[in-house]
Each structure stands twice: as C-alpha cells, then as structure tokens.
Amino acid sequence: MVLCNRCKRETREVPRKTRPCVKLNGRPCLLCQEDMDLEGKIQELQDRRRNLQTQMNASHDPFILTFHPEISSHILLLSMQEWDYDPFHGLTYWLHDQIPQRLPTPFLLSSICRGWRQLARSTPRLWTTLSFNLAKPTKVPLFEAVRDWLVLSGGLSLNIWICGYKGENPVSQEMYGPVIDALNQHSGRWQKLFLFMPAPFLRHFHGSSAPSILYDLYVNNCPVREVDGSLPTFRMNFKPSPTNLTICNIRLSVNDIGWDNLTSLSMEGMAFNECIMAIRHAPLLESCTMGEIASDQGDLSIPGTKLRHPRLRTLDLRFVREDLFIDLLHLMECPTLEVFRSESRLSHVMVDSLLSFLNHSVSRLKALELLAQDQDGLDVEGLKNLLNAVPCLQRLSLEWTMYDAEDPDDLLQELSSSPPILAVGTPGFLPHLQPLTLSLCHISKWEYIPRIYTWPHRKLLSIEISAYETAIDDDTHIKISQLIDQGANIRILADGKDYFSYSRAHVDKRLLEA
Known part of the structure; x- marks a missing residue:
C-alpha cells in the first residue's frame, strides 16, 4: 500500500509524479478518479503482459527451457568463457583493474528472460568465480553485489579474483571493509584466491576459518613499497597450505605458510635468503620461478650446506643479478631438473656457473x-x-x-x-x-x-x-x-x-x- 499523490490516501496503485487534486479539498475529482482507474488498469495490463512474455519465451525457446533443469543448467555451464574462470587471462598486470569492463557470462545469461534468470540463479556452479576490482560501482553497490554472488554460489568452492583500482574513483575504506569481511566469512570455501592490490587492502584478507581446499594462492603487493620503504608481511588467521603459490613484493615468514602441499612456487621482488628458505621448506616442490631477487633482508639466515632438491623439475630465473644468480646455483643441487629458463644478463661467469650447476646436479636436462x-x-x-x-x-x-x-x-x-x-x-x-x-x-x-x-x-x-x-x-x-x-x-x-x-x-x- 502507498499514499496517493492526489489525496494522500492509501491505495494499491503505483503513485504518479503529478500534483495532488485541489478541486475538492484534496479529494480526487471525477477526472482524477478516472485517471487513477486507468493507471490501475495499465499496471494490471503490464503485469499480465510480463507474465505472457514469460510464457511466450518458455513456449518459443526450442532448447533451454524445454529441457530438464539439470540438462539446461549444464548447457549454461558449457557457455561460460575462459575468462569467466580466469579473469586475469590475457591481461598484463597493469591492466588487471579492467576486469569489470567485461560483464560476466552469468549476468548475460540472466538477462535473456525471466526463465533464464531463474535457471541461472538456481545453478550455483555458474557463480563459483567472483572477480571485481575496488572501484566504486555505478549501479549496484559493491557489497550487495558480492553478498548476492556468495549466496548464489551455494556451498560450493570459490575462486576469487580481486585487484586494486588506480582510477579516479576507488572505493573508500568504509566501503571495502565490509566487502572483504563478507569474503572472509567464506574463507572455508576458498579454492583459488588471487589478490593484486596495495598492502593496506591485503591486510584485511585474514579469513575466519582455515580453507582446507585452498589450491592456488596469488598475493601481489602493488604498488610495491610502503611509506617507510619496507615490504609488508602478508598473514592470515590460519596457516594456508596451497599447492600453487605466487608471492610478489611481500615479506615472507616461513611460519605463515604451510609448505607440505606446495608443488609450484613463484617469487618476485623477494629477498634472496627468503627464496632459499622457501625452497628448503617445500619438500614436494616441482616448479620454481624467481624474479628480481633482492639482497638479504630480515632475520632469516642461509645454512651453509647444499640445498639438494630431489623433486624439482623446472627452474626459472628472471632478471636476477649476476652475484645472486651465481650464489643461488652454487647452493642448489637438482638431480631431477628437466627444464631451465633464464631471462637475465648472461655473462661468461654466469654461463660457467650454470655449467657447474648442471654438472654437480647430474641432471638430465x-x-x-x-x-x-x-x-x-x-x-x-x-x-x-x-x-x-x-x-x-x-x-x-x-x-x-x-x-x-x-x-x-x-x-x-x-x-x-x-x-x-x-x-x-x-x-x-x-x-x-x-x-x-x-x-x-x-x-x-x-x-x-x-x-x-x-x-x-x-x-x-x-x-x-x-x-x-x-x-x-x-x-x-x-x-x-x-x-x-x-x-x-x-x-x-x-x-x-x-x-x-x-x-x-x-x-x-x-x-x-x-
């Protein structure tokens, strides 16, 4: 029930933005009453037409709405695009804040008709990948959109992709705090977590329960440095044990990560001693990438003994200084190494150190x-x-x-x-x-x-x-x-x-x- 714009009495009709009738002391005159009756009939016809259009779509749709709901839901899943599952695919790191420019496929499927919308919203697997950046939305508030998405995903595992925003209209702390808190409440369902944002945002992703199914963890501090020039430390309320880990421009503490399940490790902008300690604590490591390694930082010390890694098959060194390149290869032995990549300045000494590394590792490259x-x-x-x-x-x-x-x-x-x-x-x-x-x-x-x-x-x-x-x-x-x-x-x-x-x-x- 709403108040009529003319007489201010309760009515079931939709109010119109016109001046109230003043001819009969606020009560509707005959003409006003007739107009109100017509308005009610228009509203009734519009409701009937919407229902009719829904029936027409269901009758004329030769495929989706004529199948069993399970088959129709599977067809919608097959229509998902690659970037629906990997929003960073094809985007260089400085373009990650352009994620929202592409409307997610579940939204497109929901916009066809009411039947499709009901079908899409009742298919939780369509809503298991959540991606957005921290820009102020133009229509739906960010918190409501995220909360809706989390509800639609049911109890399934979540793949979350979030990046900061470098534009003119980023979200405020009052806005991003509740959004991240809502995601923290579902940390037990995190399967993939990709965070590309400044350290003040990263600190809020602490979770509320241990994600036992966390498979991929990607944490990139961008911009790199804090106000005092130091790198931040990323910590959670639990000890995540991912299988694939990427950390960029973050201080690493071996007590904050569970290394027992780790098979793939990528580190960029890390300290040399932290890289060595990370490799040493990952017994199942098969692939390791290190880029732009810095000099030693923190209290971690490097043992003098050789680091023999019996499972490492891929080693990738990118833009590593000559002295650190040589020290790293001098410390490591990789008898199962199959792939070696280097994107660095290769001096004569570095080539010699690589030759020595391959010889004492007795690898079958x-x-x-x-x-x-x-x-x-x-x-x-x-x-x-x-x-x-x-x-x-x-x-x-x-x-x-x-x-x-x-x-x-x-x-x-x-x-x-x-x-x-x-x-x-x-x-x-x-x-x-x-x-x-x-x-x-x-x-x-x-x-x-x-x-x-x-x-x-x-x-x-x-x-x-x-x-x-x-x-x-x-x-x-x-x-x-x-x-x-x-x-x-x-x-x-x-x-x-x-x-x-x-x-x-x-x-x-x-x-x-x-």
Missing part, C-alpha cells in the same frame, strides 16, 4: 631457454660447452637481439656435422633435439640449415628462427623451400612474417601479373 640481455649478446663458445654437457636436451630456445651479438653459426654447424653417436660411443651434439627456436638479429651461414636435414636423426627437428636480416642466397633459398615442401618443419620469420610463405606468394603474384 630436457629443455633449455635462455634470453640473454647483454650488449655483448650470448657467449657462443660458452654456450657450446653448456650444450655439450646436456646430451639429453630435447628443446632449445635462445634469444639475443643485440645487433653486435655473435652469430649462432657455430651452433648450426655443430648440428649439421654431428652424427647421433660419436666414434667413441658417446652421444653426438644434441642427438635428441626436436624443437630449436632462435631469436636474433642476423645469421651469416644460412646454408647450414639444409645440411642439418641430411642426417636421418634430424628429420623430425623443427626449426624456427626470428631474424631482423634474412639475406639468404638463391641456392640456399631453393634448398630450404624444397625441404619445406617435403614436410620439414622450418619457419623463418622476418619482421614477424613467415619469410618463405611471403616470398612464395610474392613470386606467384609476379607470375600471374606476367
């Missing part, structure tokens, strides 16, 4: 990826010594793009002249190599590439070379083209374009014009 960021490029002679130490290598990727870097001709020559087994019974030069990826400025001896495929054990070798200069002579060009026609997996990229596909199309065009 299968993949090697090196991105040399040095004005002198990569030491080709040192690289050859390194590759001779890993005869089981199957994948090799090298990148050095300085113009005055050495040509990789010696590497190509070794591949073209080495049999699978040498005369003394030892393996030849990389006999098991299959994909070879090179990214560089120039190559002088392109004729080595056709020679590589004269060996039977090189027939399955795939070669991809990205070069700024592709000065290939006519004879070599013909030989490589013939190999490609015969099925050899050879790609030469010039300025991002496939050189042989482009040149062949250009020749065909000239022939047609002639």
